[in-house]
Amino acid sequence: MRQSAALPISRRGLAGLAAGAALAGAFPPRPALAQGAPLRVGLMLPFSGTFAALGENIAAAIELHLAERGGRMGGRAVQLIRLDDESNPANAVQNVNRLLGRERAEVLIGTVHSGVVMALVQAARERGVPLIIPNAGNASATRELCAPTIFRTSFTNWQPAYGMGLALGREGVRRAAWVTWDYAAGNEAGEGFREGLRASGGEVVRELKLPFPETNFQPLLAQIPGLEVQAVGSFFAGGGAVQFVREYAAAGLKERIPLTGSGFLTEGVLAAQGAAAEGIRTALHYGDGLDNPKNNAFRAAFRERTGREADVYAVQGYDAAQLLGIGMDAARGDVSAEREWVRAMRAARIDSPRGAFTLSPSHNPVQNIYLREARGGQNRVVGIAAEALADPGTGCRMA
Amino acid sequence: MSGLFAQVLNGLQYGLLLFLISSGLTLVFGVMGVINLAHGSLFMIGAYLAFVIARWSGSLWLALPAAIAGGILFGALLERTLFRRFRTREHLDQVLLTFALILLFEEARSMLLGNDFHSVPVPAALDFSVPVTADFAYSAYRLAVLALCVLVAALMFLALERTRMGSAVRAAAEKPEMVELLGLDARRIHTLVFALGTALAMLAGALAAPLQSVYPGMGDKFLIISFVVVVVGGVGSVAGAFWGALLIGLVDTLGKAYLPELAGLAVYMLMAAVLLWRPSGLFARGA
The missing domain is CATH 3.40.50.2300 (Response regulator)
Structure with missing residues (x-):
């Protein structure tokens, strides 16, 4: 969880992407958008180690939303590719390369650990891959390192x-x-x-x-x-x-x-x-006993599907899937139509179990921050600490 | 004023824990001439032992005798198999050996118990607080650790001052070449000292587990600060380790409380001052 601002990331844009792909051949050409070619979504999350439970809940909630949509986004069947990042920053770049290379992922969702997420941010910046961050709260991802293709459905610290x-x-x-x-x-x-x-x-x-x-x-x-x-x-x-x-x-x-x-x-x-x-x-941005129809339905569905109680991490995962669905529907499943899906996702209003939210200009949720009180093993919501709070997004310049 | 009293208590408690760790380090260095960089890992092993035993038995009490007995056996084993062979080697060889041991111990810990951060519950009987000032309370367990450290220190001084083996160890620490001349069995003394040092470090780890939690690399910080204690107190002197540890504990804690800008530096400035003023330490022989 080291300071992220030290990473010397330059934004090379599409020219770099094309050159890199042509040179190395490491990344096979994008599969043609033939009817029926599934949309490959890479889930880079911790499925082992300290944060394993968080990764499992995020993934389960993504699967839940996908099932609610009949397994399709933008007219394409969606194939989820799970990769365990072990919350290990040392392997992060390698794991991202594996998802984008051998696993041919077109979209990335990840991750929990704020050190590991930097490799995903770098990939999104340099290769224009859509990235949705379902937890890691380091501010830089939606401040000085922000990019049109980077979105977050969780929070900044x-x-x-x-x-x-x-x-x-x-x-x-x-x-x-x-x-x-x-x-x-x-x-x-x-x-x-x-x-x-x-x-x-x-x-x-x-x-x-x-x-x-x-x-x-x-x-x-x-x-x-x-x-x-x-x-x-x-x-x-x-x-x-x-x-x-x-x-x-x-x-x-x-x-x-x-x-x-x-x-x-x-x-x-x-x-x-x-x-x-x-x-x-x-x-x-979430708590126990939040009484709204969306939350009640979500919690019941999550419980039925997994046998566990939903938590803030599940909510963040669910909303990551909702946001991706909105983007892909707008682009009719064509990931190369960056302008379409970015525009749709920026303007999205997510009907979240935490309460509906929109995204700030730097692509971070503008959301209620609830005041909670620990009582009998629960963090009961007792009020709203800050209504529709946006991160200042200091230093974010979208190209 | 009451804040100062609480901080002094914090400093004494930290210092006494440091004494358990650094007394072994100074004796091993003084008697055997071995720089044991793995001493901090022994502290970590004691803490993880307490974590495992507390989880398995539901109580920390069993962990204390287990850390002492396990430490004596483990220390004796290490001395007989490894450290004995490195006693007369150059310091660089010893550093390589003990650095390798750090890596081995950390890897073993990672394989057996993972890399997670674990908290260790305070024993139920001591899970209450005692007011020490008008506005600050102390957990009973913390006070018990303080008392236990004082007891261990007293027993150590008694053993060193009043028993034959104790005087042999003191002689070995002060003038290693005297041991053979006096017809003492140096090998037995070495095994004893190393086993004792290991047991003390592991006991310190077990006692500290509920206060500090257990996590990878938790011994590193204690290793460095223990070397500072040894240098300040004087190599080979248990009395030096005692007063040095209390001094470092107080300076570090009061520094963090009242001079936060210098918090990380205070103890090293103290060490530098001691090295300039009394290069062989406050309690060094012949100083």
């Missing part, structure tokens, strides 16, 4: 944290502290929290950071009582989130200074956090 900061300021919080790992995702979220809080009249008076993935939180926690803050915001995920929430409670801080955060603080880890998480409020 900035968005949920901005919502949390905004909600706290509205409640009268004037002084807050921010705690995170010192890495790209944590710092992007920290920027969001600071800007959200400032927009509603508050200030982040101290940022407390520790190196990723260290968990020696104690020297940071002991500083919090002396800061005279009314709330603490945070960005942690997975095992680090479990540890942080438990230690925050063990230090006796939870009752006096509310702990809040980007939704990942309590996402999928509530069981491990136990009583320490009870009552913690977080902000995310």
Whole structure:
């Protein structure tokens, strides 16, 4: 999950693509659009390792939407090609090349890990391949590295944290502290929290950071009582989130200074956090108990198909498939008609289980960020932290 | 003011844990003349052992004797099969051997247990908090670790000062050439010291698992900071490792709390100062 901006990606456009294909011969010519030639969609997702459950839910939701469409997009049958990226950035370029080469994928959907997604972004920029990102939240993919063919149906790390900061300021919080790992995702979220809080009249008076993935939180926690803050915001995920929430409670801080955060603080880890998480409020673009017809139907269908409960990752996957369907329908299944599908996807209004959303000029969802409260093992939606929130898309210049 | 007290407690707790790790490192270096870069991996092995045992038995308590017993056996095995042969070799050979061991241990961990980040639950009996200041509480487990580290340190000093084997180890650490002259069995001392050092590092790992979680490469940071402790305290001196570890623990924690801009640098600046002022360490022989 290293900083992505360091990647020296240049946009060579179609000339480079043509030259590369002619030179290497590594990429067989696009299959002729003969009637019945299936649309090959590469799903580059983690199906093993830490994020395997996330990858499985994204893939299952894509399959669900495809089944709802009778297995076709733009008049063509769709063939999904699964490739396990193991959340390993070292193999990312190789995996992308395999999907576009040997597997002859025409469209890419992926992935979860924000380091691995950079290889997909690079392919989309250099070869004009359609890419839909169903999770990875590194801001750069829809900021300085944005491109007409890159879309995202999840979030930027900035968005949920901005919502949390905004909600706290509205409640009268004037002084807050921010705690995170010192890495790209944590710092992007920290920027969001600071800007959200400032927009509603508050200030982040101290940022407390520790190196990723260290968990020696104690020297940071002991500083919090002396800061005279009314709330603490945070960005942690997975095992680090479990540890942080438990230690925050063990230090006796939870009752006096509310702990809040980007939704990942309590996402999928509530069981491990136990009583320490009870009552913690977080902000995310999805939550439990969101009562709208689309969500209820989606959750029922997902449960019936997989035997599991849908989660935010399933929603993001489902919407990736919806977005692709809109694009391919507009281009009548012709991926080379870039102008048609890009125009349709940019203008799309996605009827998402999270609530309908559109896309910002940099191709990231303009969506509600919900305020949730951890109660009885669920992240119950208790309100809207930020309505129709768009990522600023700073530095995005679409050619 | 109460914030300072909590940070001092944090520093002492961190320092005592560092002592468990660096006391083995300094003894192995002092007695055998071996630079063991894999010492941090032994810490990691102890932590993962605690994780596996806690998951399998549902309790961390079994992990502590297992880490000590397993450490003694594993350490003795390593000394007999590998380190014995490298004792008289050049430091570069030792560095290559112990660096290879780091890679082997990490790969074995990856194959057996994967690369995931795991949290280890605090034992149920200690899963409560004790207020230490007006506005900051300490988990009972953290206090128990603190007490246990003090106990282990006391037992170590007692054994080193009051037993025959202890004085032999001290003699070996201070003047390795004296051991043979006195008719002591150097090979037995080496096995003992290495086994003890391994057990202490693994015990530290097991104790730290619920505080730090377990993750790949978790020993690296502790290896580096332990070398700083050894250098500051003086090579081969257990007392030096004790005071050095407390000093480093306090400087690191208070630095992170009050001078965050210098947080990463504070301990290294301290080490540089010690090297200039007392090049062989604060508690080095003849210093």
